[in-house]
Amino acid sequence: MNPIVTIYTKSYCPYCKATKALLRRKGVDYVDHDITNDPKRTREMLARAKGRHTVPQIFIGDFHVGGNSDLNVLNSAGSLDALLQKTQKA
Template identity: 55%
Template sequence: MKNVEIYTKSYCPYCKRAKELLHIKNVSFTEFDVTSDPVKEQEMRHRSGRHTVPQIFIDDEPIGGCSDLFDLDETGELDGKLGINSSGG
């Protein structure tokens, strides 16, 4: 199973959408809520080069935010990155 990490803020609707897509795909992930954690937020900015949430990583590869995640899903690339068998899994 791939290591999936997502940096979120509690009030962010895009974070909720991204997590929902991962749940639909039955992908477990580690969530870092940076709402009140400036140290974790700085870590996110350093890792991703971005300052918006969510920021998603698959095996340490920066995927981007919610729209990037959905774009990958639309093109069929997301399942491959997640290691999901597209023929049923």
């Protein structure tokens, strides 16, 4: 199955590491675009995230989750698993 989660990260970012750890604990495959030294990917992220420039920026399918704190809010509310399942079925 193709990964349904895309994250834009920087190699030194602790919030990016926390995001990846949470996704790994959940057994979620993801595509990680490290934008540390990649202006093209940075522009791509800015366009997809509607100008948000902090990392990580997380997408589940076409849905823009936002950053690590947004992901944790979804997870704490029990909405993350439902969103992941819904996206897998689409």
